[in-house]
Amino acid sequence: MLRRPALAAAGIAAAATLAPLCAADAQNTTIRLRMKTDIRSTDPGTNRDGPTDGVVQHMVEGLVAFREDTSVGPLLAERYDVSADGKTYTFTLRPDVRFHNGAPLTADDVVWSWQRYLDAATQWRCRPEFTGGLAKLESIAKTDDHTVVFTFDRPSALIPATMARVDCGGSGSTHRDSVGPDGKWRDPIGTGPFKMGEWRRGQHVELVRFDQYASRDEARDGYTGGKKAAVDRIRFVVIPDAAAAKAALMSGASDIDPDIEPEDFAELKARPGLKFESATTMSMATVIFQTRDKVMQDVRIRRALALAIDTAEITDAVTAGTAKPNNSVIPISSPYYTKVQAGGYTRDLAAARKLLAEAGYGGQPIKLLANKRFKSSFDVAVLVQAAAQQVGLKIDIEVLDWATQLDRYTKGDFQIQSFPYSARLDPALSYEMVTGPKATQPRKVWDNPEVEAILRQSMQIADRGKRQVLFDTLHRRQIEELPLIMIYNEVQIAAMRTALNGYKAWPTGQPRLWGVTLN
Amino acid sequence: MLSYVLRRLAFTIPTLLLVAMAVFTLVRLIPGDPVQLMLGDAADPAQVTEMRRALGLEEPLPVQFVLWLGKVAVGDLGKSISNGLPVLPLMIERFQVSGLIVLVAVFFAALLAVPAGLLAAWRQNQPLDLAIVAGATMLLSIPTFWLGLLLLLLFGLKLGWLPVVGYVPFSENFGQALLYIVLPIVTLTMVEIGVMTRMSRAAAIDVLRLDYVTHARAKGLPERRVLMRHVLPNAFAPTWTLIGLILGHLLGGIAVLETVFTLPGLGRLLVDSIFARDYPVVQGCLLFTALIYVLVNLVVDLCYPLFDPRVQAE
Numbered sequence: 001m002l003r004r005p006a007l008a009a010a011g012i013a014a015a016a017t018l019a020p021l022c023a024a025d026a027q028n029t030t031i032r033l034r035m036k037t038d039i040r041s042t043d044p045g046t047n048r049d050g051p052t053d054g055v056v057q058h059m060v061e062g063l064v065a066f067r068e069d070t071s072v073g074p075l076l077a078e079r080y081d082v083s084a085d086g087k088t089y090t091f092t093l094r095p096d097v098r099f100h101n102g103a104p105l106t107a108d109d110v111v112w113s114w115q116r117y118l119d120a121a122t123q124w125r126c127r128p129e130f131t132g133g134l135a136k137l138e139s140i141a142k143t144d145d146h147t148v149v150f151t152f153d154r155p156s157a158l159i160p161a162t163m164a165r166v167d168c169g170g171s172g173s174t175h176r177d178s179v180g181p182d183g184k185w186r187d188p189i190g191t192g193p194f195k196m197g198e199w200r201r202g203q204h205v206e207l208v209r210f211d212q213y214a215s216r217d218e219a220r221d222g223y224t225g226g227k228k229a230a231v232d233r234i235r236f237v238v239i240p241d242a243a244a245a246k247a248a249l250m251s252g253a254s255d256i257d258p259d260i261e262p263e264d265f266a267e268l269k270a271r272p273g274l275k276f277e278s279a280t281t282m283s284m285a286t287v288i289f290q291t292r293d294k295v296m297q298d299v300r301i302r303r304a305l306a307l308a309i310d311t312a313e314i315t316d317a318v319t320a321g322t323a324k325p326n327n328s329v330i331p332i333s334s335p336y337y338t339k340v341q342a343g344g345y346t347r348d349l350a351a352a353r354k355l356l357a358e359a360g361y362g363g364q365p366i367k368l369l370a371n372k373r374f375k376s377s378f379d380v381a382v383l384v385q386a387a388a389q390q391v392g393l394k395i396d397i398e399v400l401d402w403a404t405q406l407d408r409y410t411k412g413d414f415q416i417q418s419f420p421y422s423a424r425l426d427p428a429l430s431y432e433m434v435t436g437p438k439a440t441q442p443r444k445v446w447d448n449p450e451v452e453a454i455l456r457q458s459m460q461i462a463d464r465g466k467r468q469v470l471f472d473t474l475h476r477r478q479i480e481e482l483p484l485i486m487i488y489n490e491v492q493i494a495a496m497r498t499a500l501n502g503y504k505a506w507p508t509g510q511p512r513l514w515g516v517t518l519n
Numbered sequence: 520m521l522s523y524v525l526r527r528l529a530f531t532i533p534t535l536l537l538v539a540m541a542v543f544t545l546v547r548l549i550p551g552d553p554v555q556l557m558l559g560d561a562a563d564p565a566q567v568t569e570m571r572r573a574l575g576l577e578e579p580l581p582v583q584f585v586l587w588l589g590k591v592a593v594g595d596l597g598k599s600i601s602n603g604l605p606v607l608p609l610m611i612e613r614f615q616v617s618g619l620i621v622l623v624a625v626f627f628a629a630l631l632a633v634p635a636g637l638l639a640a641w642r643q644n645q646p647l648d649l650a651i652v653a654g655a656t657m658l659l660s661i662p663t664f665w666l667g668l669l670l671l672l673l674f675g676l677k678l679g680w681l682p683v684v685g686y687v688p689f690s691e692n693f694g695q696a697l698l699y700i701v702l703p704i705v706t707l708t709m710v711e712i713g714v715m716t717r718m719s720r721a722a723a724i725d726v727l728r729l730d731y732v733t734h735a736r737a738k739g740l741p742e743r744r745v746l747m748r749h750v751l752p753n754a755f756a757p758t759w760t761l762i763g764l765i766l767g768h769l770l771g772g773i774a775v776l777e778t779v780f781t782l783p784g785l786g787r788l789l790v791d792s793i794f795a796r797d798y799p800v801v802q803g804c805l806l807f808t809a810l811i812y813v814l815v816n817l818v819v820d821l822c823y824p825l826f827d828p829r830v831q832a833e
Contacts, residue, residue, distance in 0.1 A: 037791070040601050040602055049556075123573065128565065128566050201602070202788065203686060241778045241779050243779075247671055248684045253682060403549075403550070403551030403795070403796050407550045422559055433560065443560075
């Protein structure tokens, strides 16, 4: 007699427990986006990594930002003018912009933000660029409430691009109340389309729509253009495990995974209720050489490896046919990628064997470092090893965790690495990552003063045509001198529920959830 | 009894000191730098040095150790390099998640495994024994992450009964919190049942062979009474030791399970911190784990006389 009421009570309890979940789903105007790891902070460009930048860019905006085609355009600035000598930048601010606390954006706020960035105590990642690296920022002055003048010690074509850099937090302007009385960072009070909601460490970061957001009139264009939030909230959910992330997407527990593994693409494509967006990013899958190593210093051995591998085949295998091969440091999606950059290495096993014989290579084992945090690094290493074997090059793979590999890279302590470089949105910055004196920066793989001089030139001039000529020269020399083999630019594939509309992948690889709706 | 407890607690101090030294040294022997990881592949060498100095990482290692130990002595485990948060509250917050799941799972596992082991021993080499041993061996052999994923796919994705990812604290919504931790608890329970059943069975077989059990049976006691009164208490003692070891081991973090079910537990914190070379958090977590281990074993030892009167706490 007692059994049935007990069962009924249990059923009611279970229904009561499940009901809020179902109701929550029905009323949801929250977009849930998967992140592989938690963010490190909310302070733009300081304690950061890729996911941190992606979240922060929804809240904070800088004077300029990258457009879809990776050129730089104004964001908080209505316009900016550069003096004839290229040393003075005058930014005119948009008059209607407000911070998340309701305060209007003024020139004082821009000056305060930049002074904070340039303070060594802030530990802004891009401080070295503006204290002499790129150019020294000699003064930031307000001329009226909506005009700020930046004066540098020398001209550089990369000033706007560096200001816009995603890893610099877009040099975002924040309200001074973002910092507590003790000088410590609290939460970002920015001008972005979303404001800080809740950060549950290890679980999620939730941002709330900023209703007073003053959007630009243009269409959405990279990190600039129109940026109106179309949903109430966006939630960046931390799901480290790829299988769990896949299950979350398929069950509707997340709405979008902005970076699925290429091998999951085919499986997910067959599932109903999902759609995809992809873009070639500017991050690079490379094989880098230590040119001071006693074996690898011989360019003939490096060339033999380059001729042994089939770049297209490796790209196809590693990215499941989603990426295109590219032997140039200049990314495929860059406007500077032309038919010159399309020229690279063609597989020629006979020529490779001949080069090895000429170099007197006696079968000494060569160590190739790779990691599994970035799966493509390991996959590329395995395929390079197999290709090398065909011409008699003996390569041993050593798999390290990412921190250890990065340490070996920074110290220059390696023979070869399968190394993933993060995205740089200007070709000069891409070349800058690999070029420089090993004596002071052991991580640099291309140590050639002539090349550095060409690179410096490309950083100083703004004329597109002249820069193209310099980049063409750099590409030809890279192919000839072989400090590294570029394999491909990563393709980022976003998988999302069909209910999600308006999401677009782009070359930075960062998610953008303004203008995105959820039906 | 009190003096015994105090003496045992006093013994933990040199143990923890040794653990602290070992942890501090080993963590720093691993190649990799937290600042390099923060600044990435284009780190400016001068900026790396500047940040390392600000974090106190440029001091000689013995100085860093003494400074850290001095703070630990007053309960300050430092601040995370990754997010600047104080380590102790961060660990306690994460431990609440792991601790709850582990305690509940181990409780259920023991509740099922001990009688199962006893039954198997009682019916040794008979079909029931074979079935229990086969089941236990199977559970023992299944990797935690695989079982977790299977349950997640079945109950989360196929049937849609339970949420797939996430965590809700009990203080926020009891019903939802329950739903989110069902699968992790079931997974861990199933995994731990295997080893506990095997241990419980082996211990019960040993006891069943002893003379006093034969004597009890000869007196005409019913089998149920023989098993419950004479076999179970004596056979439970070794299993209790195993439970203590399992608890100590699991309370230090169930990283794989926490990763599969996206739980913000201590294990995930530790693993993430190792990858990020977040020295203060790694040191704090390992020291905390060692302390938990010592305390759990102390509790196990103190409970021993309850199961085996021959063992005296003193």
